Amino acid sequence: MFIWLILVLAGAFYMAFVLGGNDAANAMATSVGSKAINYRQAVIIAAVANLIGALLVGGHVTHTIGKGIVTLEPFLKNAKLFILGMFASLIAAGIWVQIATHFGMPVSTTHSIVGAVMGFGIFAGGGKYIYWMKFLKIVASWIISPFLGGVLAFLIFYFIKKVILDAENPILRTKGWGPFLSSLVFFIIMLSVIYKGLKLKVPLFQSILISLSFAFFGYIITWSFLRARKRRDGVYMQVEKLFAILQILTATYMGFAHGANDVANAIGPAAGVWSIIKGGLSAKESAVPIWLLGIGGIGLAIGTALFGYKVIKTVGEEVTEITPTRGFAAEFGAATTVLIFSKLGLPISTTHTVVGAVIGIGFARGISTLNLGIIKNILLSWLFTVPFSAGYRA
Amino acid sequence: MRIPILRLFRKSPFKPLRVHMEKSLETLSHLKPMFENLAQGNFEKVEEIAETIYKLEHECDKIKDGIRDNLPKTLLMPFARSDFLGLVHEQDEIPDKVEDIAVLLTLKKLKMPEELKAEFFEFLERVESTVEQAVKIVQEMDRVLESSFSKKEIEGVQKLIDELEQREWKTDKKACKVAKILLNLENEVSPVEIYMWMNIIRELSALADHAESMGKNIRLMIAKV
Numbered sequence: 142m143f144i145w146l147i148l149v150l151a152g153a154f155y156m157a158f159v160l161g162g163n164d165a166a167n168a169m170a171t172s173v174g175s176k177a178i179n180y181r182q183a184v185i186i187a188a189v190a191n192l193i194g195a196l197l198v199g200g201h202v203t204h205t206i207g208k209g210i211v212t213l214e215p216f217l218k219n220a221k222l223f224i225l226g227m228f229a230s231l232i233a234a235g236i237w238v239q240i241a242t243h244f245g246m247p248v249s250t251t252h253s254i255v256g257a258v259m260g261f262g263i264f265a266g267g268g269k270y271i272y273w274m275k276f277l278k279i280v281a282s283w284i285i286s287p288f289l290g291g292v293l294a295f296l297i298f299y300f301i302k303k304v305i306l307d308a309e310n311p312i313l314r315t316k317g318w319g320p321f322l323s324s325l326v327f328f329i330i331m332l333s334v335i336y337k338g339l340k341l342k343v344p345l346f347q348s349i350l351i352s353l354s355f356a357f358f359g360y361i362i363t364w365s366f367l368r369a370r371k372r373r374d375g376v377y378m379q380v381e382k383l384f385a386i387l388q389i390l391t392a393t394y395m396g397f398a399h400g401a402n403d404v405a406n407a408i409g410p411a412a413g414v415w416s417i418i419k420g421g422l423s424a425k426e427s428a429v430p431i432w433l434l435g436i437g438g439i440g441l442a443i444g445t446a447l448f449g450y451k452v453i454k455t456v457g458e459e460v461t462e463i464t465p466t467r468g469f470a471a472e473f474g475a476a477t478t479v480l481i482f483s484k485l486g487l488p489i490s491t492t493h494t495v496v497g498a499v500i501g502i503g504f505a506r507g508i509s510t511l512n513l514g515i516i517k518n519i520l521l522s523w524l525f526t527v528p529f530s531a532g533y534r535a
Numbered sequence: 536m537r538i539p540i541l542r543l544f545r546k547s548p549f550k551p552l553r554v555h556m557e558k559s560l561e562t563l564s565h566l567k568p569m570f571e572n573l574a575q576g577n578f579e580k581v582e583e584i585a586e587t588i589y590k591l592e593h594e595c596d597k598i599k600d601g602i603r604d605n606l607p608k609t610l611l612m613p614f615a616r617s618d619f620l621g622l623v624h625e626q627d628e629i630p631d632k633v634e635d636i637a638v639l640l641t642l643k644k645l646k647m648p649e650e651l652k653a654e655f656f657e658f659l660e661r662v663e664s665t666v667e668q669a670v671k672i673v674q675e676m677d678r679v680l681e682s683s684f685s686k687k688e689i690e691g692v693q694k695l696i697d698e699l700e701q702r703e704w705k706t707d708k709k710a711c712k713v714a715k716i717l718l719n720l721e722n723e724v725s726p727v728e729i730y731m732w733m734n735i736i737r738e739l740s741a742l743a744d745h746a747e748s749m750g751k752n753i754r755l756m757i758a759k760v
Contacts, residue, residue, distance in 0.1 A: 163538075166538055166540075167539065167540045170538075170540045174544070248539075298683075302683050306682045306683055306685045307682075307686055307687065309687075311682075375678075377678065377681035378681075381681075452538060455538065455541075456538055456540065456541065459541050459544065460540070460541065461544075461546065462544055462545065462546065462547050463544070464681075466683075492539055492540060495540060496539075496540065496543055499543055500611065503611045503613070504611070505683065506613035506683050506684045507683045508611075508613070509547040509549060509612060509613065510544075510545040510547050510548060510610050510611070510612055511543055511544065511545065511610065511611040511612075512542060512543055512544070512545050512607070512609060512610060512611075513609045513610065513611050514607065515539070515542045515543045517609075518539070518542070
């Protein structure tokens with residue numbers, strides 16, 4: 142039994158590794174593309190924020206993938222089948238992502254792992270082992286998340302345009318509103334961590350109070366950073382340079398949200414296995430052990446540090462049509478969406494959400510050219526991923 | 536290494552448009568020396584400049600094709616694709632017209648009547664200033680895009696377009712004046728030469744017209760969605 146656990150953990154660690162190496166680049170794309178941070182800084186931010194996000198908020202989605210899709214009860218007497226199945230799910234998802242990536246389809250690791258776990262459930266016991274309601278919720282979240290990312294990004298960018306870019310003195314306005322925008326990020330991150338997070342049972346009202354004070358702290362810090370900046374470029378250039386400072390924050394936010402959601406793709410199956418091994422029906426309700434989240438988070442961080450830098454560097458060189466104001470709004474929209482779904486325990490694709498958010502900016506007339514052809518690819522990948530991973534697994 | 540998000544981003548078509556614009560301006564800059572050499576009866580030099588213009592016009596065409604090839608219908612742009620393509624088309628008419636004029640000047644060893652000189656060069660200057668205004672507007676589009684179409688920047692560009700229309704109107708008036716002088720020389724200048732000069736005047740006017748059309752396209756591009 143112990144050997145099997147090690148095997149699944151190794152598989153999980155490997156998956157986290159691959160995720161950190163590849164998906165982190167999509168999360169960091171608008172930061173390195175806007176030149177707000179260089180690729181080295183992006184790697185550090187992504188690795189650290191991924192780990193923290195995974196540790197603090199990663200439990201919800203992990204719980205879903207490990208124990209929320211396939212019922213654990215039937216496997217309590219046959220743990221070996223479950224362990225084998227989860228291990229195979231990891232492998233199947235990994236292979237599908239490799240194949241699809243090779244053909245240039247924007248396939249999501251999230252969709253693949255959910256599909257693979259589904260396939261295992263169906264293989265083991267037909268439809269009756271699957272929590273169909275949960276599965277439908279997950280599928281709905283895949284469709285909603287890019288839209289929500291787009292809408293949020295659109296609104297934030299519209300706000301930036303109205304209060305800053307349209308104003309008589311955009312630079313002054315940036316220095317005035319910038320700290321407010323950043324305090325919003327501080328507030329949401331803090332709230333997500335303490336409210337219904339960790340093992341602290343902090344009531345909503347108190348959570349909000351604590352988060353507000355944290356936000357105020359963020360406001361002061363940002364204000365002092367922005368205040369000092371004086372440059373001689375054109376007006377909009379200066380606004381962008383100020384937003385480049387703010388974008389360091391949203392890049393961290395993005396990494397945090399990414400870690401919170403995607404760590405589950407790697408360690409979700411392992412979390413299920415761990416519950417089975419510990420045994421008992423109560424296992425289904427128990428929290429995901431923090432050391433497991435730690436393994437996933439460290440895997441993500443190492444993957445990003447060792448392999449991610451190359452991908453992030455490429456993205457930074459290729460993506461040039463985005464500026465810090467646009468990047469800030471896109472990341473804010475995408476990260477908030479990913480974080481909301483993470484709290485709801487729904488595994489979504491960070492990449493698709495980022496794509497949705499960037500398109501939202503496009504609709505606000507913020508970017509000169511976007512290729513909407515990618516939407517067709519995303520739809521195709523939705524159609525194919527779950528059946529394929531499920532089928533391959535079976 | 537394939538990264539899905541890279542497929543989303545496209546290079547802005549304004550960069551190649553700017554390259555095209557600079558080449559077009561370079562083509563235009565050869566027009567004045569060409570007429571000066573013609574006035575001095577320096578036909579060899581005229582031929583030589585015409586060759587340079589042909590080459591530049593061809594380069595402009597290639598840039599234009601590149602812009603069109605990279606604008607699939609699936610693009611999301613902050614303005615209608617058709618308005619942008621219209622702008623590309625009108626801008627490409629600048630080197631085209633310059634080339635047409637160069638051809639006219641090499642068909643026959645034309646003499647520039649003394650009486651025409653002063654007014655004609657003034658006319659030429661007005662044509663140039665109209666095109667230069669159009670170019671300035673395209674350059675200002677950077678600020679419109681940077682500000683994500685802020686009201687202030689849009690109004691700024693609209694003013695520049697008004698000025699462009701003014702200049703085009705003045706160019707037209709000058710064209711009439713030059714044509715009148717030319718037609719009054721009917722006894723001194725041969726009908727063939729008058730015919731040739733009328734064509735030159737018409738082509739130069741067309742040059743200013745296309746510059747004005749560039750402004751019209753930009754007006755549509757920056758209009759409210």
